[in-house]
Structures are given as C-alpha cells and as structure tokens.
Amino acid sequence: MRSLLHFRKFGEVMAFGRATWLVTRAGVILLTRFPFWNAFSSLMLYGERASSRRKPDLPLPFLYVDMAAAVICATFMSYGMKRRWFALGAALQLSISYYLAITGGQAHYPEWQKVRMLSRVVALVGGFLVLASGAGESYRQKERVTVLQRVGQMFLGIHLFCQAYALQHSTDDRAVYGADMGWELLPSTFVALYSILALCLVAGWQVQRAGQLLAILLPPVTLLTSGNIDYWHGRRKFEFWGQLRLTGFDVGILGAMLVLASDG
Secondary structure (H helix, E strand, C coil): CHHHHHHHHHHHHHHHHHHHHHHHHHHHHHHHCHHHHHHHHHHHHHHHHHCCCCCCCCCHHHHHHHHHHHHHHHHHHHCCCCHHHHHHHHHHHHHHHHHHHHHCCCCCCCHHHHHHHHHHHHHHHHHHHHHHCCCCCCCCCCCCCHHHHHHHHHHHHHHHHHHHHHHHHCHHHHHHCCHHHCCCHHHHHHHHHHHHHHHHHHHCCCHHHHHHHHHHHHHHHHHHCCCCHHHHHHHCCCCHHHHHHHHHHHHHHHHHHHHHHHHC
16 A cells, blocks of 8 residues: 555656756747848848838848857757857847847847837846756756846846836837736736736745746736737837737746746
C-alpha cells in the first residue's frame, strides 16, 4: 500500500514537472522567435508606407543592419547557441532600433502610440534580460545571473505601470478595454490589477505567482485589445502592419511571463 502511494506521488511529480517544462518551453519559443516577427512585420509596415510615399522608421543603411542583427540574434537564440549572449544582443538591438525610430524624426507617431511602443520595447528588453540570466534553460550548466533577472523583472513591471497609466489617461486605451461599450469599471479594474502586478515584479515579491496570473490573463486581453484590428486600423486609422507589430510585442511579452511563471 505504501509503495503504491509512493508510486502515485512520483507520477504526480513527474506530470507536474512535464507540465512546467512545456510551459517554460512555450515561453522560450515565443520570446526567442519574436525578433523574426519584428523584422518581418517591420518590413511589411515599410512596404505599406512606401505605397503612400512615407519613410520607414530608420534610414536605409542602418535599417538593413538592424534587420540582420535581429535575425542573427533570433537564429542563435532559437537553436540555443550562446543563448545568454545573443539574448543580451537582442535586448541591445531592440533598444537602439526603437530609440532611433522614435527620436530620428523619419516617422511620426501620435504621443500615446509612442507610449504603447516604448513600454512594450522596455518589456521585451526585460524579457531578453530574464532569458540572458539563465531562466528557461532546460539543462542549466552555469549559475543563473540574478542581477539580470531582477533588472528584467523590473522592466516588465515598468511596462505594466505604463499600461495602467495609459488605461487611466488615454481615451483609445479605455475604449478598447470596454469603456465605449459602457463597461466603465473594467478599465479601472485593469488599472488596479496592472499596478499590483507591476509592484510585485518591481519589488521582487511573489514574482512567479504574478507571472502565472499574467500568463493566464494576457492571451485573452491581447486578443481583445491589441488584436482588435477593426478598432485600431478600421476606426482609429492606425497603420495595419504597425498594429500587428504591436500585437507581436504582446505575444513576446507573454513568452517572458510564461518563463517567469514556470522558472522565475
């Protein structure tokens, strides 16, 4: 009887470990493949702009270097080759690319669109720093770099604070969260929820639990908000591929949350 109980407990532990590994693996896949999507959606966006004679975010010589750097980092991360180093490279590439895109003056974004873009860039940089710390590795051969993970968590928390701020003050964000359908309390509820979860990530308190809650929350929220192309492109006239690129950012952030939820 005792051996049967031990066998059952062993089976439960193995099933839990398998589920945890699958969640971690899914998060790593979403995060490491993000630069591919970012490069592809950016190219499609610039093609969309070319039809109306508008400029891309970056000057052409640097644009090609930026795309090549993103694809190289994504390729090496995807194959697990020097993943920590190339995760740092992806964080640096993303930071420089969008800093120049916002400050370069070639493309003109509305103020709240800049907030949405930059907060997601900060979150993805945080996600890559978490990956560079050693989180999400199936067979960890080196010690985890806790400083990188802490900084990455803080960046993800800053993104949630920005989300809460935008929900509090941006008419578009409140509308897409249900305010235009009469659900005035729903945006305020998400403001409070994002603020609490942001504090958890920034303070390093119950990080894994916060990641688990966000991993459950983000898929439907992303689908109904960033993925609401009819609102952003149809009604607000934002660029079609620009909005799809932002949606890809949210999927990458989901990957970072899955890693924190299972290996944070």
